[in-house]
Amino acid sequence: MKILEINDLSKSYDGKNNALKDCSFSIESGKICAIVGESGSGKSTLLKLIAGLERPSAGQIKIKGKVVSNDDIIVSPQKRNVGLVFQDFALFPHLTVKENISFGLKKDKTKKVDELLKKIKMEGYGNRYPSELSGGQEQRVSIARTLALNPELLLLDEPFSSLDTNLKSDLRQEIKQIIKYIGQSMIFITHDIFDALDIADEIIFLKEGNIIRHSSIKNTYKDVENEYLKKSMKELKLNAERILKAVNNK
Amino acid sequence: MRFDLKHFKRDLNQWSLYTVAISLFIAIPVFTIIFHLFNGKGEMWDHIVTYFLLDYVLNSIALLFGTGIICFSLGTASAWIVTKYDFPYRKLIEWLLFMPLAIPSYIVAYSYVGLLGNGGTFIRFLNMFGIPIKKIEMMNIYGLIAVLSFSLFPYVYAGTRAMFKSYPNSIRESAYLLGASEIRYFFSVALPLASPAIIGGLFLVFMEVLNDYGAAKYYGINTFTTGIFRTWTALEDIQSSIYLSALLVVLALFILAIVKWFRGKKSYALKFNNEDKTKRYNLVGYKKIYLIVVFIPILAGFVFPVFQLLIWAVQTFEVIFNYALFSIVIQSVLVALFTALIIVLIALLLIYFSRWSILKTPRFFPKIATLGYVIPGAIIGIGIIRSSNSIIVFFDTYLDLKVGYLFYGSSVVLIYAYIFRFLAVGYNSIEANTLKLGKHLEQTSYLLGIDKFVTFVKIDLPLLRNSIISAFVLVFIDTLKELPLTLILKPYDLNTLAVKAYEYAEDERVAEASIPALLLISTIVILITLINYKKSKTN
Numbered sequence: 001m002k003i004l005e006i007n008d009l010s011k012s013y014d015g016k017n018n019a020l021k022d023c024s025f026s027i028e029s030g031k032i033c034a035i036v037g038e039s040g041s042g043k044s045t046l047l048k049l050i051a052g053l054e055r056p057s058a059g060q061i062k063i064k065g066k067v068v069s070n071d072d073i074i075v076s077p078q079k080r081n082v083g084l085v086f087q088d089f090a091l092f093p094h095l096t097v098k099e100n101i102s103f104g105l106k107k108d109k110t111k112k113v114d115e116l117l118k119k120i121k122m123e124g125y126g127n128r129y130p131s132e133l134s135g136g137q138e139q140r141v142s143i144a145r146t147l148a149l150n151p152e153l154l155l156l157d158e159p160f161s162s163l164d165t166n167l168k169s170d171l172r173q174e175i176k177q178i179i180k181y182i183g184q185s186m187i188f189i190t191h192d193i194f195d196a197l198d199i200a201d202e203i204i205f206l207k208e209g210n211i212i213r214h215s216s217i218k219n220t221y222k223d224v225e226n227e228y229l230k231k232s233m234k235e236l237k238l239n240a241e242r243i244l245k246a247v248n249n250k
Numbered sequence: 251m252r253f254d255l256k257h258f259k260r261d262l263n264q265w266s267l268y269t270v271a272i273s274l275f276i277a278i279p280v281f282t283i284i285f286h287l288f289n290g291k292g293e294m295w296d297h298i299v300t301y302f303l304l305d306y307v308l309n310s311i312a313l314l315f316g317t318g319i320i321c322f323s324l325g326t327a328s329a330w331i332v333t334k335y336d337f338p339y340r341k342l343i344e345w346l347l348f349m350p351l352a353i354p355s356y357i358v359a360y361s362y363v364g365l366l367g368n369g370g371t372f373i374r375f376l377n378m379f380g381i382p383i384k385k386i387e388m389m390n391i392y393g394l395i396a397v398l399s400f401s402l403f404p405y406v407y408a409g410t411r412a413m414f415k416s417y418p419n420s421i422r423e424s425a426y427l428l429g430a431s432e433i434r435y436f437f438s439v440a441l442p443l444a445s446p447a448i449i450g451g452l453f454l455v456f457m458e459v460l461n462d463y464g465a466a467k468y469y470g471i472n473t474f475t476t477g478i479f480r481t482w483t484a485l486e487d488i489q490s491s492i493y494l495s496a497l498l499v500v501l502a503l504f505i506l507a508i509v510k511w512f513r514g515k516k517s518y519a520l521k522f523n524n525e526d527k528t529k530r531y532n533l534v535g536y537k538k539i540y541l542i543v544v545f546i547p548i549l550a551g552f553v554f555p556v557f558q559l560l561i562w563a564v565q566t567f568e569v570i571f572n573y574a575l576f577s578i579v580i581q582s583v584l585v586a587l588f589t590a591l592i593i594v595l596i597a598l599l600l601i602y603f604s605r606w607s608i609l610k611t612p613r614f615f616p617k618i619a620t621l622g623y624v625i626p627g628a629i630i631g632i633g634i635i636r637s638s639n640s641i642i643v644f645f646d647t648y649l650d651l652k653v654g655y656l657f658y659g660s661s662v663v664l665i666y667a668y669i670f671r672f673l674a675v676g677y678n679s680i681e682a683n684t685l686k687l688g689k690h691l692e693q694t695s696y697l698l699g700i701d702k703f704v705t706f707v708k709i710d711l712p713l714l715r716n717s718i719i720s721a722f723v724l725v726f727i728d729t730l731k732e733l734p735l736t737l738i739l740k741p742y743d744l745n746t747l748a749v750k751a752y753e754y755a756e757d758e759r760v761a762e763a764s765i766p767a768l769l770l771i772s773t774i775v776i777l778i779t780l781i782n783y784k785k786s787k788t789n
Contacts, residue, residue, distance in 0.1 A: 073260070076696070094712050
């Protein structure tokens with residue numbers, strides 16, 4: 001079953017230039033999809049349109065078969081059952097971890113919060129404030145808060161960009177485990193192809209507001225003409241050479 | 251701003267309509283003035299143009315230039331000394347430099363006549379030392395420039411000091427390591443970086459100068475504002491006063507345009523400190539002479555006027571300090587409290603309704619509603635009287651209802667006028683903080699299924715608490731000090747401390763004005779101190 005269907009979606013902020021141009025794609029339920037692109041490619045706009053935080057200039061979005069936006073209809077973010085984790089985590093600074101996680105819950109708050117704190121391995125942190133947490137912890141709380149409402153679709157905006165390299169790899173695996181364990185459909189955006197290769201089932205490449213490729217991970221590896229892959233491999237090779245050179249000189 | 255006709259129906263929501271309706275309602279005085287401009291010139295207009303207009307224009311421009319130059323010098327120099335150097339009681343001096351704001355300029359004007367006029371306190375002091383001087387003439391344009399400057403320079407000082415404090419130390423250290431002298435650093439780095447704050451401060455000074463009525467009237471200087479009053483009351487030609495008002499609005503908008511243009515050109519993307527981590531140098535040796543720069547404005551803008559008022563207060567205490575005065579204090583405080591409360595409420599409504607409006611066009615309307623701060627009180631007064639009269643006539647003619655007493659027998663019209671005049675004060679200080687909060691917190695709340703109103707109550711309101719309190723206090727202070735609007739629109743049985751002080755001074759009983767003035771000043775000093783204390787605790 002398709003969790004998300006997007007048809008001819010466009011968005012222009014000024015009426016002249018399109019941040020997103022005639023995008024169409026769909027995602028199957030339970031899959032993790034990465035949207036990869038450089039700054040200004042339209043990744044964040046696409047995510048906000050899916051969440052209902054922006055209104056499309058043209059095109060249609062369906063979530064679980066139901067139209068949530070087109071030229072005539074706009075379903076509010078509150079009614080889409082979509083979760084979004086922002087790049088800055090957007091934890092409410094005046095509320096504790098527990099209060100943050102239970103913010104959207106209407107019943108069984110304590111039970112659900114304890115369950116989620118266990119799942120993100122932060123059992124002893126319930127009474128702390130966001131300012132007392134590390135970047136990685138803040139991110140896990142933010143994901144837990146979103147998962148508390150069992151959204152149909154989880155959206156993550158550049159989830160690993162503010163983390164250092166050591167933490168990044170561990171957290172990628174951790175998030176993948178959590179998401180796969182609960183069978184959650186997820187879309188995340190990134191400018192780093194390794195984030196995508198590490199945890200996604202499929203990748204959409206965006207450039208200047210256009211979808212230039214949409215393929216499974218397996219096919220992406222085979223895609224020797226993929227410019228992101230080529231560029232990243234080249235960088236990786238250069239870095240490896242530099243390290244080897246430095247080691248040999250010592 | 252782009253109008254998307256295709257999606258108009260889809261994107262129109264109730265918040266767009268509320269934003270437009272509230273904004274237009276508040277801005278009625280502006281539309282009234284514009285509307286009446288097309289009614290043709292008044293009877294006395296030619297007479298005013300022949301005999302007075304040039305005087306109004308030249309005096310107003312001279313006042314703007316004079317106060318601008320002095321406020322710039324006093325404000326930037328004192329801000330520089332307190333942020334660059336450390337010396338005993340520095341923090342107290344930093345606070346004292348704000349204090350002239352607590353004294354309305356017309357009261358500073360009265361006190362200087364008491365200090366320097368015939369047989370004045372300072373003159374007698376000089377005579378004691380054998381200096382045979384009879385008086386220092388203050389009641390001319392130079393005296394008015396001096397008085398307005400002493401009273402208004404803190405507008406420049408406040409922003410500039412905050413800017414100087416926020417520079418990373420690395421900027422100063424880099425300049426010194428590159429061989430810049432202290433003077434060169436000040437003129438070629440510090441001052442240009444602080445220019446947006448300086449210009450912002452000067453803009454407020456200019457608006458206060460154009461709004462001033464009490465000081466100019468007392469010193470007998472013809473300005474636009476005194477001219478508007480005279481044309482209306484003495485010449486009884488409201489149509490000509492509307493023409494004068496329109497000219498004054500053009501002058502105010504011209505200044506605003508220059509400020510916007512200059513600010514647009516000067517914006518610096520620097521990572522500033524949020525708190526004061528400025529490295530200060532000890533003020534030693536001959537440099538102690540710099541302290542004169544901070545003492546002159548404190549003495550001239552606060553200590554001398556308060557000293558003179560205290561002398562008068564002692565002389566008039568028994569006559570003035572009575573139950574009637576107590577009743578005036580209560581009335582002043584109640585009116586200011588009520589105004590501040592409503593303004594904060596309207597500011598929040600406008601900020602959030604326009605945020606919740608999907609259409610972008612309605613977001614422009616609060617700008618019209620907040621125009622009051624650049625329109626002098628006298629003009630707002632005339633605009634409101636004109637629109638009230640139209641409403642009264644409408645009710646009388648078409649519905650046979652006499653509603654005049656509702657407008658002029660109560661404080662409704664006065665409070666409405668205050669709202670238009672001071673909405674910008676509350677709106678801007680709250681809006682700046684909502685912008686700092688960003689949109690992610692509220693958007694997250696929406697995505698967690700929480701509606702707009704609950705999000706506002708649970709997320710925005712607690713996080714904006716401090717800025718709401720600051721906005722409330724700032725509006726309260728401005729309302730308490732306000733004179734021209736109150737004079738025009740107050741109902742017969744209402745009196746405020748500001749009006750009472752003015753009435754005594756107008757009756758040539760300036761000494762009696764001291765006690766209402768001191769009560770006004772002490773209330774404001776307490777409030778400014780509370781805000782500063784709260785800010786320092788928050789930091």
